[in-house]
Structures are given as C-alpha cells and as structure tokens.
Amino acid sequence: MANIRVHALAKEIGVSSKELLEKLNNLNIEVKNHFSTLTDAEEKKIRDSYNKKNQKNSPTNNKVKENKTNKKQNFNKKTEGNTIEAKDQKSSREPKKRFDPNKNRFNNRDTKDRKDNIDSGRNNKNTSQKNFKKDRNNKADYSENKFNNKRNDNNKDQNREKNHNFKTKERSFKDSNRENGDYKQDRKVKSRSFNKMSEVLTEKDAKKQEYSKKKSSKNKNYKNNKVDRFELQEEYKQRDLSKKAPKKKVKKQLKKEVEVEENVVIQVQAPLMVKDFAKALDVSVSTIITKLIGLGIMASQNESIDSDVCELLADDLGIEIEISAPGVEESIEESFELDFEDPEKSLKARPPVVTVMGHVDHGKTSILDAIKESHVTSTEAGGITQHIGAHTVTSKGKKITFLDTPGHEAFTAMRLRGAQITDVAILVVAADDGVMPQTIEAISHARSAHVPIIVAINKIDKESANIDRVKQELSEQNLIAEDWGGDTIMVPVSARTKEGIDDLLEMILLVAEMGELKANPNRMAIGTIIEAKLDKGKGPMATVLVQKGTLKANDFVVSGIASGRIRAMNDDKGKRIKKAGPSMPAVILGLSDVPNAGDLIYAVKDDKTAKTIADKNKEILRENKLNNANKVSLENLFDKIKEGEMKELDLIVKGDVKGSVEALCQSLLKISNDEVKISIVHSGVGGINESDITLASASNAIVIGFNVRPNINAIELAKAEEVDVRTYRVIYDIINDIEAAAKGMLEPEFVEEVQGRCQVRQTFKLPNNNIVAGVYVLSGKITRNSTIRVLRDDKVIFEGGISSLKRFKDDVKELQTGFEGGMVLDGFNDIKEEDSFEAFIMKEVERK
Ligand SMILES: Nc1nc2c(ncn2[C@@H]2O[C@H](COP(=O)(O)OP(=O)(O)OP(=O)(O)O)[C@@H](O)[C@H]2O)c(=O)[nH]1
Numbered sequence: 001m002a003n004i005r006v007h008a009l010a011k012e013i014g015v016s017s018k019e020l021l022e023k024l025n026n027l028n029i030e031v032k033n034h035f036s037t038l039t040d041a042e043e044k045k046i047r048d049s050y051n052k053k054n055q056k057n058s059p060t061n062n063k064v065k066e067n068k069t070n071k072k073q074n075f076n077k078k079t080e081g082n083t084i085e086a087k088d089q090k091s092s093r094e095p096k097k098r099f100d101p102n103k104n105r106f107n108n109r110d111t112k113d114r115k116d117n118i119d120s121g122r123n124n125k126n127t128s129q130k131n132f133k134k135d136r137n138n139k140a141d142y143s144e145n146k147f148n149n150k151r152n153d154n155n156k157d158q159n160r161e162k163n164h165n166f167k168t169k170e171r172s173f174k175d176s177n178r179e180n181g182d183y184k185q186d187r188k189v190k191s192r193s194f195n196k197m198s199e200v201l202t203e204k205d206a207k208k209q210e211y212s213k214k215k216s217s218k219n220k221n222y223k224n225n226k227v228d229r230f231e232l233q234e235e236y237k238q239r240d241l242s243k244k245a246p247k248k249k250v251k252k253q254l255k256k257e258v259e260v261e262e263n264v265v266i267q268v269q270a271p272l273m274v275k276d277f278a279k280a281l282d283v284s285v286s287t288i289i290t291k292l293i294g295l296g297i298m299a300s301q302n303e304s305i306d307s308d309v310c311e312l313l314a315d316d317l318g319i320e321i322e323i324s325a326p327g328v329e330e331s332i333e334e335s336f337e338l339d340f341e342d343p344e345k346s347l348k349a350r351p352p353v354v355t356v357m358g359h360v361d362h363g364k365t366s367i368l369d370a371i372k373e374s375h376v377t378s379t380e381a382g383g384i385t386q387h388i389g390a391h392t393v394t395s396k397g398k399k400i401t402f403l404d405t406p407g408h409e410a411f412t413a414m415r416l417r418g419a420q421i422t423d424v425a426i427l428v429v430a431a432d433d434g435v436m437p438q439t440i441e442a443i444s445h446a447r448s449a450h451v452p453i454i455v456a457i458n459k460i461d462k463e464s465a466n467i468d469r470v471k472q473e474l475s476e477q478n479l480i481a482e483d484w485g486g487d488t489i490m491v492p493v494s495a496r497t498k499e500g501i502d503d504l505l506e507m508i509l510l511v512a513e514m515g516e517l518k519a520n521p522n523r524m525a526i527g528t529i530i531e532a533k534l535d536k537g538k539g540p541m542a543t544v545l546v547q548k549g550t551l552k553a554n555d556f557v558v559s560g561i562a563s564g565r566i567r568a569m570n571d572d573k574g575k576r577i578k579k580a581g582p583s584m585p586a587v588i589l590g591l592s593d594v595p596n597a598g599d600l601i602y603a604v605k606d607d608k609t610a611k612t613i614a615d616k617n618k619e620i621l622r623e624n625k626l627n628n629a630n631k632v633s634l635e636n637l638f639d640k641i642k643e644g645e646m647k648e649l650d651l652i653v654k655g656d657v658k659g660s661v662e663a664l665c666q667s668l669l670k671i672s673n674d675e676v677k678i679s680i681v682h683s684g685v686g687g688i689n690e691s692d693i694t695l696a697s698a699s700n701a702i703v704i705g706f707n708v709r710p711n712i713n714a715i716e717l718a719k720a721e722e723v724d725v726r727t728y729r730v731i732y733d734i735i736n737d738i739e740a741a742a743k744g745m746l747e748p749e750f751v752e753e754v755q756g757r758c759q760v761r762q763t764f765k766l767p768n769n770n771i772v773a774g775v776y777v778l779s780g781k782i783t784r785n786s787t788i789r790v791l792r793d794d795k796v797i798f799e800g801g802i803s804s805l806k807r808f809k810d811d812v813k814e815l816q817t818g819f820e821g822g823m824v825l826d827g828f829n830d831i832k833e834e835d836s837f838e839a840f841i842m843k844e845v846e847r848k
Pocket residue numbers: 358359360361362363364365366367406458459460461462493494495496497
C-alpha cells in the first residue's frame with residue numbers, strides 16, 4: 001500500500017502543510033517537505049494526535065467532523081458501482097490513482113472557481129455572492145445532462161469540501177462562531193467563511209498570491225486558462241463514463257489543487273539536469289522523461305533542459321515553479337567568502353604589472369629582453385629568467401612585474417576571460433616607422449580597458465629615427481606628449497643600445513605611484529593564472545600572478561575546476577620560494593587539473609573547501625555551456641536598452657579609406673540619444689581582423705565594416721565569440737540600421753548568408769576581352785547563383801553576379817572547397833591574382 005504524502009494528509013485533516021510539518025517535527029517524525037511520504041505508523045500517530053486535539057475542541061467541531069463523515073459515507077454509497085469521488089479518496093492511501101473522470105471535470109471547475117474566488121476575493125467584497133452564482137451556474141450548465149444526480153452529489157461534495165477547507169482556515173484564525181449543517185447551511189457558511197478567508201488572504205497571502213499570479217502571468221496564465229476551459233468543454237462533450245480519464249490529468253488536477261490551496265512555488269535553477277528537475281519537483285525521473293518524449297525531446301536523466309522546457313513540464317504537471325537563472329544566486333565568491341574588501345589601513349603599496357604593446361617588429365620583445373638583461377641578471381641571484389609568463393625586475397630598489405607575452409591581442413584575450421591584471425601599458429612605436437595600424441589597435445585596446453599608456457619611442461639609435469614625427473602621429477590618436485603640452489609620457493629608447501631603458505622604468509614607477517597601487521599582503525591569496533601547462537613529469541604547472549594576499553608554498557588552492565595543495569613554488573628565476581606577495585609571479589605545482597589562463601586562483605582554508613568550490617565550478621561550467629553568451633547584436637540592442645542593460649552602444653568601425661571612416665564615426669556619434677550613447681571603441685582603416693573581434697568581444701561591441709570584410713580567421717572568431725559583425729557598402733545604410741536598432745525598429749527581411757570564399761590563382765583573357773579568374777575554393781562553396789564580392793586586402797572593390805562558372809570546360813552549378821574552376825564576373829574585369837572572392841546569397845528571414 002502506498003504511503004500518504006504530507007500535503008495530502010494535511011488537506012485531509014484540514015490543516016496547512018506548514019502546520020502539519022511543524023506538528024511532525026514536534027512529534028519527532030522526520031520529513032523533508034510537504035511532498036514527503038509518511039509511513040502507516042507515522043500517519044496513525046499524527047491522526048491520533050489531531051483526533052485528541054479535536055475531541056478537546058468545541059462540540060461544533062465534533063459536529064463538523066461527524067457531519068463530514070456521514071456525508072462521506074452517504075456519498076460513497078451513492079457513488080458505489082458508478083463513479084468514485086475524488087476528494088474522499090484522500091482517506092485512501094492512493095489519492096491520485098483512484099479517480100473519476102467526471103469528478104475531475106468538476107474539480108477543474110472547483111479549482112478554477114477557487115482561483116477566481118481567491119483573485120476576486122482580494123478586490124471584491126461580494127465574493128460569496130459571485131461564488132454562489134457560479135455554483136448555481138454550474139448547476140445550470142449541467143442541469144440538462146443525464147448525469148444530473150451525480151453532479152449534484154459532486155457539487156454537494158464540492159461545497160462540503162470547500163466548507164471544510166474554509167472552516168479549517170477559519171479555525172486557524174480562531175473564528176469559532178461558525179455554523180455547519182446541511183447543504184443550505186453549507187452554503188451560508190461558505191459565504192461567510194469565504195469572505196473571511198478572502199480578507200485573510202488579502203492581508204496575509206496577498207503578496208504570495210500576487211507573486212504566483214505574476215509568475216503565471218501573460219501567456220502562461222492565458223495558456224492555462226485556455227487549456228482548462230478547452231479541456232473542460234472537450235471532455236464534457238466527449239465524455240464516456242465507461243472510460244476513465246487518463247491518470248496524468250488526475251495527477252495534474254490534484255497537484256493543481258495543492259498548488260492553488262497552498263501556493264507552493266518550487267524554485268528551480270535552469271538549465272538543469274533531468275534528474276535534478278525531477279528531484280526538485282518530487283516526481284520520478286521516468287515521468288519527466290516520458291513527458292519530454294511527449295514534447296518531442298529525447299533526453300536522458302543526465303541531460304540538461306532549459307528554462308522553457310522546465311516551464312512546459314511544470315505546466316503539464318500542474319506544478320508551479322519559479323525559474324532563476326544561474327548567476328542570479330549567490331556567486332561562489334560570495335558563498336565561500338573568497339573575496340572581500342580589505343580595510344584601508346591593511347593596504348600596502350604593490351609593484352605595478354606592465355604589458356608591452358605595439359605594432360609588429362617595433363621592438364616589443366627587444367625592449368622586454370633589454371630590461372631583463374640590464375635589470376635581472378645583475379641584481380637578482382639565480383641568473384637567467386625563465387619564461388613563465390611574467391617576470392619581475394628591480395629598478396632603484398623597486399619592483400616592476402612585466403607580462404612576458406607582448407601584444408594587445410594577448411592583453412585583450414586575458415581581459416576577455418575577465419582578468420584585468422595590467423596596471424600600465426607600454427606602447428612601443430618604432431621611431432623609424434611611426435604609428436602603424438596595430439599601434440592604433442593597441443591604443444584602443446588599452447583605452448578600452450582604462451589602462452594608462454606610456455609610449456616607448458624605440459630604435460632611436462637608427463639614423464632614420466624621427467621622434468617628432470612619431471609624436472605628431474600619436475597626437476592624431478589623442479596621445480599628446482608632455483613636452484607638447486599633453487599628459488602622455490613618451491620615452492625615447494633603444495632596445496639595442498639600452499639607451500633610455502632606465503628612464504622608461506623610472507616612468508613606470510612614477511605612473512604606478514600616481515595610481516596608488518595597493519593590496520593587502522596579509523590575507524589568503526587571490527591571483528590570476530597567467531600561463532598553465534601539463535608537464536609530463538611534474539603534472540599541472542601554473543604561473544600565478546598574485547593580486548591580493550600572500551600565496552604560501554603549502555596553501556590549498558582552487559582555480560576553476562582545478563584544486564589541490566601547492567607542492568612546490570618557484571619564482572621567475574626558477575628559485576624555490578616559500579611565499580609570493582601581491583604583483584609577484586610564481587609557478588606552482590600540485591593542482592589536480594591544468595587551470596585556464598585568465599582564471600582567478602584562490603587560496604582556501606582546507607582541501608575540502610577547495611574541492612567543493614572546484615565541483616561547483618564544474619557545475620557552472622556545464623550550465624554555462626548551455627547558456628548562450630549574452631552578447632549585444634543589432635537585433636537585441638533595443639531589448640537590452642529597454643531592460644536597462646545597455647546605456648552605451650560600443651562600436652568598432654573599420655573602413656577602406658581614412659576619410660570615410662572618420663565621416664562615418666562622426667555620423668554614428670550623432671545618433672546618441674537619451675536612451676543610448678554611441679561610443680567608438682576603435683576605428684581604423686583595413687579589413688576586419690581577429691584583433692577587432694577580440695576587442696569587440698571584450699568590450700561587448702558591434703563591429704561595423706564599411707567597404708571592408710572580415711578575414712576568414714576573424715569570421716571564425718566572431719562566430720565563436722558571438723560578435724555581431726555588420727558590413728556595408730553605403731554609409732547611409734549603416735546610420736539607418738544603427739538608428740533603427742536603437743529604436744527597436746530593426747526588422748530585417750533579408751540577411752546575407754556567406755557561402756564560401758575562393759582565391760584567384762591565375763587570370764586569362766578571353767577573345768571578347770573578358771577576364772576569366774582561375775580560382776581555388778578555400779572554404780564553403782561557390783554557387784552559380786551567388787553574388788560575388790571581390791576583395792583585395794579585405795577591402796571590397798566590386799560586388800556583382802557571376803556570368804559564367806566552369807570546371808575545366810564544363811559549366812557547373814557550384815564549386816566545392818578544394819576545387820579549382822574558372823569564373824567570369826558580370827561587369828568586372830579588373831581581376832588580379834591574389835584577389836579573394838566571397839560568394840553570398842540573400843536569404844529571407846521571418847520578420848520578428
Ligand atoms: N636598431 C634597432 N633595432 C631594434 C631595436 N629594437 C628592436 N630592434 C630590431 O627590430 C626587430 C624587431 O624586434 P622585436 O623585438 O622582435 O619586435 P617585436 O615588436 O617584438 O616583433 P613581433 O614580436 O614580431 O611583433 C629585430 O630585428 C630587432 O633586432 C632598437 O632599439 N634599435
């Protein structure tokens with residue numbers, strides 16, 4: 001025999017689940033929640049205790065009980081051999097299994113009536129009248145059908161049930177002046193008691209009800225009501241007493257009643273695994289899996305389901321759930337108190353952390369080497385620095401930590417992972433070459449991260465060096481040298497002769513001093529993983545840059561999913577160390593896995609904590625894989641503005657010529673309105689490259705290309721990072737799109753779908769003077785009906801159709817990756833070897 005659940009017994013006894021749970025607790029019966037089941041002995045114990053209590057109560061209560069029992073008996077007699085009454089099944093052990101379809105229908109109404117009553121009760125003093133009207137209407141509705149008697153019975157029982165419930169509620173609010181008796185009296189009592197209950201609900205449960213109402217608002221509510229009504233009508237039309245209603249509906253109904261009466265809202269954090277969802281709802285995994293199959297979703301118990309599916313399932317089960325997204329809850333840092341603000345007086349000055357950036361070949365590595373050579377070997381014991389991702393030098397008794405991987409890409413890649421470890425950026429500009437495209441990129445990357453820039457004008461030993469020209473070009477990028485009236489420190493250096501290197505270090509220390517870089521060294525350490533690898537002999541090795549506190553050689557640590565106790569710790573010179581303070585790099589051994597560069601690492605109090613956090617991170621990782629990154633796109637821009645998520649739209653603008661880029665930026669900046677401010681994170685001449693995409697990703701920006709296209713790597717990266725890249729041929733269209741997106745009016749009907757890319761390997765002239773491009777397909781495919789965009793250095797020089805596509809001598813419909821073919825373009829003959837052709841089609845999309 002199945003055991004009864006707490007909520008069912010509570011309902012039967014006429015107390016709230018909460019009250020019963022308290023009672024169970026007092027009786028030392030251990031249960032988890034209102035869905036827990038009770039053994040026979042436990043049930044008896046609780047019933048006995050309530051019986052005793054009831055006996056002690058006023059005679060009215062006894063009368064009620066007796067009355068109820070009699071009715072129950074009578075009713076059971078009436079329904080014998082025909083239908084089984086649902087409510088009275090509560091006294092049986094399997095309330096959900098033995099159930100009558102007709103009763104189910106009335107229950108539907110009952111539940112709905114209650115919903116209506118509860119809702120209206122809050123606002124309407126005439127609830128009872130309305131209620132009775134409804135009851136009467138119920139009768140009228142069904143009066144002509146041949147099941148009249150039974151319905152009356154059901155209605156009576158329904159009233160009795162309500163009466164009983166209301167009485168219970170009343171009882172709990174100490175209203176003893178309640179009458180009870182025959183059917184008429186029932187109605188009277190119901191009228192009064194419901195009014196009372198409505199009031200009580202208004203006062204006490206209004207919030208809860210409001211919430212659940214809100215929760216199931218809009219379509220959910222609408223859908224439910226619609227379904228309920230529809231089901232009711234349909235079932236009524238088609239009812240066949242010889243058939244029992246499907247059990248699931250009964251369950252659904254019963255569950256619904258429980259929910260409506262008790263307002264139980266189950267908290268679910270989606271996405272989650274099927275088995276976890278089943279556990280949260282206290283239903284079997286197989287029930288969930290079956291329901292999923294019903295929804296056309298094949299999922300095992302270990303697969304995750306998203307919030308939409310959870311809602312559908314809960315709806316189907318008649319259980320009210322509240323879905324929260326991961327991240328809304330306490331973060332791991334919060335729950336384990338991993339990070340906290342240090343009191344001002346505990347803060348001590350710490351060395352600056354520096355990244356070197358600049359255009360290719362301008363001397364980034366040479367400057368880093370020059371610094372190491374002149375400031376490491378001579379001053380530090382131990383000798384040559386190891387490549388560990390970061391190293392420390394000492395200048396005038398003060399330490400400076402340099403990140404070993406130069407370049408803004410590495411810097412932004414780190415930022416992308418949430419690590420902002422750089423305090424000062426050194427922008428290397430070769431004095432003989434001046435400001436180049438990557439110099440401008442580096443400036444944008446540093447600015448976007450709000451990191452101060454010191455310019456190192458390198459290669460001053462060269463004859464062709466022209467420092468003033470560099471300063472002039474930099475001023476065009478709004479970096480004005482101090483001696484030119486600006487506030488950017490510019491140091492002429494030579495990595496070759498080491499001239500100016502000391503000055504550079506001095507300036508770094510000066511900027512650091514102005515930045516008042518401080519940290520508390522006396523706390524458990526927090527750092528960032530700079531580099532990590534798996535060493536065949538030593539296991540996972542990680543370079544940590546300590547940011548707060550002091551990392552000790554035998555600390556328990558956790559970083560992402562990796563945890564463990566530090567077995568050994570070395571500094572950047574390969575020397576064993578016992579501790580590393582703020583801004584110091586250290587290589588550690590002892591982690592269980594190879595952590596991710598850019599992830600934080602925490603020292604924790606013990607192994608158990610480290611492991612627990614790592615496990616939690618594993619869970620989050622799994623969930624995050626299911627959640628899409630919430631990147632901005634022109635499509636979702638308006639929603640984000642509306643939700644208050646976006647106040648500023650960051651753009652990266654690339655174009656084919658300087659003049660048009662500048663004009664475009666000016667026009668874009670004018671779009672700013674009260675809701676959204678447009679800001680240009682970076683602008684430049686040339687194709688859209690990976691650096692643009694990483695910057696866009698790190699700063700949640702949209703990339704706009706005018707007459708330029710992303711290269712293949714940038715396309716791949718944009719896809720992976722979900723960066724919205726828009727390319728245009730007409731400035732007016734860009735302005736229109738951004739304006740429309742900011743107003744929520746962007747509704748594209750056609751979108752471009754790139755099919756493939758090919759490269760021109762050879763050109764031939766036909767007798768009619770048309771040029772045939774001998775092409776090799778690099779990616780995707782080229783179809784005969786696609787439009788071709790001719791790219792030279794990622795700049796668009798022509799866009800048009802194909803007039804002929806051949807493979808050897810045959811006309812073909814398409815050329816796949818890895819194939820060669822000949823192509824003549826419609827109206828374009830200026831084809832050159834090394835040109836790229838991008839094939840695309842315009843695809844119609846549904847308006848949103
Ligand atoms: N004359 C002279 N040559 C230099 C100086 N600094 C660097 N070079 C030379 O410039 C070239 C590029 O130097 P790198 O340090 O490799 O430049 P980089 O910016 O690190 O280059 P990538 O890593 O390729 O971006 C090398 O041949 C260096 O020898 C300098 O101060 N004077």
